[in-house]
Amino acid sequence: MADITRITPNTLINAERVEGTSVYNPQGDKLGTIDDIMLDKVSGKAIYAIMSFGGFLGIGEKYHPIPWSALNYDESKGGYVVNLDKRMLEAAPTYDMDEDFHWTPDYGRQVDRYYNAPTYW
Amino acid sequence: MADITRITPNTLINAERVEGTSVYNPQGDKLGTIDDIMLDKVSGKAIYAIMSFGGFLGIGEKYHPIPWSALNYDESKGGYVVNLDKRMLEAAPTYDMDEDFHWTPDYGRQVDRYYNAPTYW
Numbered sequence: 001m002a003d004i005t006r007i008t009p010n011t012l013i014n015a016e017r018v019e020g021t022s023v024y025n026p027q028g029d030k031l032g033t034i035d036d037i038m039l040d041k042v043s044g045k046a047i048y049a050i051m052s053f054g055g056f057l058g059i060g061e062k063y064h065p066i067p068w069s070a071l072n073y074d075e076s077k078g079g080y081v082v083n084l085d086k087r088m089l090e091a092a093p094t095y096d097m098d099e100d101f102h103w104t105p106d107y108g109r110q111v112d113r114y115y116n117a118p119t120y121w
Numbered sequence: 122m123a124d125i126t127r128i129t130p131n132t133l134i135n136a137e138r139v140e141g142t143s144v145y146n147p148q149g150d151k152l153g154t155i156d157d158i159m160l161d162k163v164s165g166k167a168i169y170a171i172m173s174f175g176g177f178l179g180i181g182e183k184y185h186p187i188p189w190s191a192l193n194y195d196e197s198k199g200g201y202v203v204n205l206d207k208r209m210l211e212a213a214p215t216y217d218m219d220e221d222f223h224w225t226p227d228y229g230r231q232v233d234r235y236y237n238a239p240t241y242w
Contacts, residue, residue, distance in 0.1 A: 012168060012224060015136040015158040037136040037160075039167060044158070044189045046165025047133060068165045103133060 022079035023051055023071070031082065031089065035063065038103075040120070047120045048111065049080070052097070053089060062094035063101075067117035084115075143200035144172055144192070152203065152210060156184065159224075161241070168241045169232070170201070173218070174210060183215035184222075188238035205236075 021034045032053035037046050048065040071080040093111050095101045105121040112119040142155045153174035158167050169186040192201040214232050216222045226242040233240040 011162065011226075012159045012229075013162045014171075015140070015160055015167075018160065019136070037165070038133045039136055039139065039158075041132065041134045041194045044167030044192075046136075046160060046167075050135075071165075073162045105132075108133075 018049075022077070023049075024074070024077055024079055024081050025085065026081060026083055028077070030079075031084075031086065032064070034080070037068075038065070048108075061097050063097055064089060064092055064094050065111050066092075067112055067115050067120075069117050070115050139170075143198070144170075145195070145198055145200055145202050146206065147202055147204055149198070151200075152205075152207065153185070155201070158189075159186070169229075182218050184218055185210060185213055185215050186232050187213075188233055188236050188241075190238050191236050 015037060018034055018037055023031050023034060025031055032051045034049045035052050036050040038048040038050065039046055046068040049068055049071055051064045051066055052061055053064060066082065070082055070084070072082075073079075074081045092114055093107070108121045109119055111117075112121070136158060139155055139158055144152050144155060146152055153172045155170045156173050157171040159169040159171060160167055167189040170189055170192055172185045172187055173182055174185060187203065191203055191205070193203075194200075195202045213235055214228070229242045230240055232238075233242070
């Protein structure tokens with residue numbers, strides 16, 4: 001779908017526009033980019049943002065699932081802010097981009113625990 | 122992002138997988154396809170599904186925003202079911218696919234009223 005829907009600030013955003021949105025730490029350093037969103041199929045609630053942190057030409061790059069509740073949208077930055085440092089992200093649960101990944105409740109709980117987020121599972 | 126994340130049934134789905142999911146009426150006729158999702162930027166909640174209903178080669182095709190609460194996921198169909206007939210959809214609020222559309226609270230309220238959905242605005 002072409003990116004033709006402009007939105008009112010502070011309200012709605014297309015899922016296709018979230019993909020590619022930058023993620024910053026509270027100091028304003030860019031940490032990475034949102035690649036996809038995982039939604040609860042029934043309620044439509046975003047549960048995880050799937051982020052990447054800039055591997056070199058995508059080689060060996062990992063996806064970092066982050067609980068949606070750990071993201072705060074910052075209108076002035078036009079992106080999301082997470083209260084995490086790079087070291088914490090580097091040690092976080094990930095999966096390979098080229099892996100045929102099976103998301104399980106156990107994996108989800110591990111992610112939620114790591115970020116100290118209320119668990120979805 | 123490649124479509125590499127398989128999901129556990131009944132739980133999570135990638136936003137990129139929702140795009141392209143079929144929409145049926147309760148009789149099982151395919152009405153159209155979800156093209157995008159509009160999310161609340163802060164809460165991450167899906168508010169509208171943006172659907173298209175199969176225009177000829179996309180010419181003159183329209184987007185139909187549908188309140189997310191009007192969609193029910195049907196595991197057996199692998200798609201969403203809406204309790205609407207084609208005539209109601211044909212008379213629904215739409216916008217042109219090639220339009221630089223400005224989504225306003227007034228337009229949102231009009232959509233919510235049409236589908237008798239709790240309003241987001």
